[in-house]
Amino acid sequence: MRTSPQPETLADMPANAPTDAPPHAAPLALERFLPYRLNVIATTVSNALARIYAERFGITIPQWRIVATLGQFETRTARDIAAHAVMHKSTVSRAVAALAERGIVERRPNVEDMREELLALTREGRGIYEAVAPEALAFERAVFTGLTDAERETLFGLIDRLDARMRSLAPDLDPADASEVAR
Amino acid sequence: MRTSPQPETLADMPANAPTDAPPHAAPLALERFLPYRLNVIATTVSNALARIYAERFGITIPQWRIVATLGQFETRTARDIAAHAVMHKSTVSRAVAALAERGIVERRPNVEDMREELLALTREGRGIYEAVAPEALAFERAVFTGLTDAERETLFGLIDRLDARMRSLAPDLDPADASEVAR
DNA sequence: TCATAATGGTTGCACCAGCAACCGATTTCT
DNA sequence: AGAAATCGGTTGCTGGTGCAACCATTATGA
Numbered sequence: 001m002r003t004s005p006q007p008e009t010l011a012d013m014p015a016n017a018p019t020d021a022p023p024h025a026a027p028l029a030l031e032r033f034l035p036y037r038l039n040v041i042a043t044t045v046s047n048a049l050a051r052i053y054a055e056r057f058g059i060t061i062p063q064w065r066i067v068a069t070l071g072q073f074e075t076r077t078a079r080d081i082a083a084h085a086v087m088h089k090s091t092v093s094r095a096v097a098a099l100a101e102r103g104i105v106e107r108r109p110n111v112e113d114m115r116e117e118l119l120a121l122t123r124e125g126r127g128i129y130e131a132v133a134p135e136a137l138a139f140e141r142a143v144f145t146g147l148t149d150a151e152r153e154t155l156f157g158l159i160d161r162l163d164a165r166m167r168s169l170a171p172d173l174d175p176a177d178a179s180e181v182a183r
Numbered sequence: 184m185r186t187s188p189q190p191e192t193l194a195d196m197p198a199n200a201p202t203d204a205p206p207h208a209a210p211l212a213l214e215r216f217l218p219y220r221l222n223v224i225a226t227t228v229s230n231a232l233a234r235i236y237a238e239r240f241g242i243t244i245p246q247w248r249i250v251a252t253l254g255q256f257e258t259r260t261a262r263d264i265a266a267h268a269v270m271h272k273s274t275v276s277r278a279v280a281a282l283a284e285r286g287i288v289e290r291r292p293n294v295e296d297m298r299e300e301l302l303a304l305t306r307e308g309r310g311i312y313e314a315v316a317p318e319a320l321a322f323e324r325a326v327f328t329g330l331t332d333a334e335r336e337t338l339f340g341l342i343d344r345l346d347a348r349m350r351s352l353a354p355d356l357d358p359a360d361a362s363e364v365a366r
Numbered sequence: 367t368c369a370t371a372a373t374g375g376t377t378g379c380a381c382c383a384g385c386a387a388c389c390g391a392t393t394t395c396t
Numbered sequence: 397a398g399a400a401a402t403c404g405g406t407t408g409c410t411g412g413t414g415c416a417a418c419c420a421t422t423a424t425g426a
Contacts, residue, residue: 028316030251030268034323034335035228037342040269041349042225045218048353060412068213079374085213086223088414093376115374115421133211140217143348147341152217155341158334159220165326166224170231243382262404271384276406298391298404372423382413393402 049139057132059104062087062095064132070105070121071129077116104128232322240315242287245270245278247315253288253304254312260299287311 030036046061053064065085069076076084082092096119099105104125108118121129144152213219229244236247248268252259259267265275279302282288287308291301304312327335 028251028320029255030248032339033251033319034327034338035225035232035319036248036268037339037346038221038225039229041342041345042218042221044349044353045345046222048349049218051353062412065213065219068211068216072212077374085219089375090377090415091413093374094413097376113374113422117375136216136218137211142352143345144217146344146348151337151341154337155217156215156220158330158338159224161329162224162228162326163220165329166227166231169325170227170234245383260404272405273385273407274383276404277382280406296392296404300405367426369426370424373421374419375421376417376419378417379415380413381415383411385408385410387406387408389404389406391403391405393400395400396398 045143048143049136052135052139053132056135057128059099059128059132060095062091063099063104064136066092066095066099066119067104067121067125067129067132068136070119071126071133075118075120077110077118079116081119099125228326231326232319235318235322236315239318240311242282242311242315243278245274246282246287247319249275249278249282249302250287250304250308250312250315251319253302254309254316258301258303260293260301262299264302282308 050061053059053061059067065087066081069081069085073080073084078089078092078096081087081096082089085092087095096105096107100107103122106120106122106125108120110116110118147155233244236242236244242250248270249264252264252268256263256267261272261275261279264270264279265272268275270278279288279290283290286305289303289305289308291303293299293301330338
């Protein structure tokens, strides 16, 4: 058995312990609980970054995700963006409305399917993208200074695998699949 | 959108642009942007876990953090909990109120300092803790199945370092330091 | 062909979190 | 001692977010 250095890891239990685990054997320390740690660090990083978006460019994180997606792909529908940037469709709808209002994105009807709208950055929108992107990347570098390239890659790899794992464990709670029918 | 190798993934871009990237190069792909990836995976994991807390035990994530902290430390003040579990003091206040209302935590005055209150789990509260903790750990194991112990340790190590890095980069936005004076 | 289902997108509603103002208790400073 | 600052904790308010209902449009199928 692979011995975990942590006294409380219970690494020797079966992968999916039945609910009848001994009640008082609950060696749960928050600092060693990965969902918690993940959430705290992600929130901290997000808040720091959101501050840049807000103060420097007056945009929120959902708005930034839309700008980033359209900066990458030129023209997409709201549905595409929701899927790509993993946001609920109502979030996308409101963020797009705000961006359109400010002349940052442009909405164009799709004559082949009048249900959807084609979205793209305006010239001004592209300007914002090109101003924000380097700052975002600089922030990323600042935060991840001290990690080697190999460690960064490891982190990406781990996230990818966790991502895949979550999709198979609980596919329905992916905010990207806006199918409210398949609940 | 299930898998990372999407049609439009731009996987052929350089891993992480060097520090002196020209402003208009902006090689920013959301899938390769760590703050974004971190946030998405943390949210997904959190939501899946929150569902367990909610459906099985009728508690929210802040409430769970409080139960977990008191399960670990017996008696703490709200301030201690906020610091330990990284929550805003108003969040703690409301979550404690709800838990006290339900008889899960008990508030006791501190005769040596009447500003603060000593919090502890009631017998019922401890029962909940002892029921939730194994499920939380089981969930953690289920999610992290497929990672070796070494990889798990690596992940913890990376998070620790990111954490330290963020504290030095933007110490003021740590939700735990409730000092509204030091803005 | 026409009724029904599904899809892209919008919006009302309720909930939750954070900010900031506030309260009583304690500490600090003069 | 007394004023002022600080501290632990509570609460009103506001903004953001997800859910679910809804609208218009397109696809399906009897």
